[in-house]
Amino acid sequence: MADLFIALIHHPVLNRNGRIVTSAITSLDLHDIARSSRAYGVRAFFVVHPIAEQREFAAAVIGHWMAGYGRAFDHRRREALELVRIVSSLDEALADAQSISGARPIVIHTSARTSAGTGYDELRLRLAAPDAPPAMILLGTGFGLAPEVAARADIELTAIQGTSDYNHLSVRAAASIILDRLRGR
């Protein structure tokens, strides 16, 4: 089974007007996606932000639960947050994942706007193959990954479809559904 990585991207992403922006890290994204990552066997969860102060904020959130009072108070949060790696770019995440898995991950783009991409069943099979290379799932914050990020991807995953045409799931919900479709029992 392939090693699976997640990268939560804060730049370049779109805002509500379709402009390319840098979004802020939120502590809840860290907690929720780390917990889902831990439940579904993700090897590392990369939080990607180009601004040092934002990376320091994320490190402080995680540090609270990894040491001292927070560590003693709730070991379940620590077990999840241990998966988080804070990096400045997608390239750094890919290099770090390669050092963990020994091969460069295939890059999987996700978007609520991809209508005819690779399907979940197909990707699930590919990732389950004995000789499957590692894979990194890119998740966009704000209103989604900027178009230029898709150019970096090997696979574009089809958008999650519910039962309506409403496609504004939170990134926390989308991450959990994607992991469940690719790895859930």
Added chain:
Amino acid sequence: MADLFIALIHHPVLNRNGRIVTSAITSLDLHDIARSSRAYGVRAFFVVHPIAEQREFAAAVIGHWMAGYGRAFDHRRREALELVRIVSSLDEALADAQSISGARPIVIHTSARTSAGTGYDELRLRLAAPDAPPAMILLGTGFGLAPEVAARADIELTAIQGTSDYNHLSVRAAASIILDRLRGR
């Protein structure tokens, strides 16, 4: 296809020590679960809290996005939050759902600790039947629904299984995965 309802329960729930407590409403639960509910065709999302001040807090969060500046700023949030109904008890939620659907919903209990309950495929088929009664999914906050809530349920849904024995998904992640398993394409 059955009308589907969600009820997010804040009392009686367990704390980390297994004691029965009343948890606080968080605005992010409202937003995330409303958005997932909207995507998966849920008829109404009940936020159940016995304390009036907490219900007023939830109403204020929702009101911000339903009127004035918030309404104009982001119609996607309004479309999701329109599904929210703030009630004081599970009985009130059930009566309200019955008035919407014309029949009392079957009550579906969820827990990260249910090991041999009804499976997702089985429940999905039941809910998809042409003559299926409405159904209400109970979600616990804190460390999950108190045992006495299970006694109210018609069905106990098996816990979500990832690939590890870590079963501490956020309620926001669990809600989205349950909806996707029961209703996703």
